[in-house]
């Protein structure tokens with residue numbers, strides 16, 4: 068039997084980047100949007116059989132968080148943070164499920180994991196998804212790869228001596244959805260703009276990206292600073308994660324090559340909020356954030372494809388809720404709400420390769436969208452109170 072759905076929305080952000088439209092009728096047949104048309108103002112529009120009135124709500128595409136760590140909680144409790152690093156898989160399973168549900172509650176229908184040391188998120192995806200009562204798409208690299216003795220142990224492993232990055236990727240790429248590389252350290256919270264050296268050389272990175280591509284996988288690279296980012300972009304990676312202090316020249320490079328950028332700006336705001344007020348850490352985190360927003364402003368002008376990711380699972384970065392915070396920062400950097408939603412929907416979907424499932428609210432596209440209370444002005448904060456979530460035509464919240 069055909070499943071029909073007709074929703075009259077007070078406002079629609081279709082995800083193409085065009086401004087919000089008033090009073091729109093969205094018609095869905097089975098899993099597909101068949102039409103999006105103007106609903107007559109003042110007249111009672113065709114309603115859902117349930118009679119729900121969405122005239123005070125905004126409809127927008129389902130969202131994607133392009134950088135999460137499902138094996139970790141956003142807690143700032145050091146004891147829990149330490150313990151979660153060595154949690155056995157069976158204890159991680161209910162926590163990962165809980166975190167995926169937290170994403171769904173905020174309208175996030177797909178997440179891309181940045182890795183965990185035990186590859187729990189990948190095992191979870193293999194053993195538990197897809198799942199009818201948890202309709203969130205998960206893409207996971209398993210573990211990330213870092214250079215021996217350098218940053219990255221919490222989320223990955225280093226190649227054994229004498230084994231190249233490309234060989235590691237080739238032998239372990241079967242089950243993974245993408246490859247995650249770590250090519251710099253973390254940002255200093257004590258010294259503004261301190262750059263760490265790259266973890267891998269140009270050749271090794273290029274070999275790794277090529278090995279991933281031979282297996283049909285994209286490569287996401289953790290990189291901060293001018294040189295680590297430049298090497299990763301020149302090696303042909305698909306996305307730069309974080310990219311603090313990469314500089315405008317790298318943004319130009321990324322615009323030319325259409326390399327995605329996932330700026331995770333909220334990480335610095337979270338650090339600033341947790342640090343003792345007036346402390347050096349609070350001041351440097353705040354300056355790091357301001358610098359990142361300056362880069363984000365420039366990325367928008369240059370046409371760098373920006374996708375939103377939060378690094379949820381980091382201290383103070385809570386699964387689901389953090390995406391609204393990240394999008395607020397995009398708007399501080401000059402993005403309109405429709406631009407910000409495009410980054411969080413279509414751009415994220417393109418980066419994950421799931422445009423057939425989510426991206427835009429347009430005729431012919433998949434019926435994956437959300438209903439949030441209030442007008443577009445209430446976004447992105449209203450994402451935290453998403454009233455309904457539809458995935459492929461089925462209401463899942």
Ligand SMILES: [Zn+2]
Nearest residue numbers: 134136181378
């Ligand atoms: Zn991360």
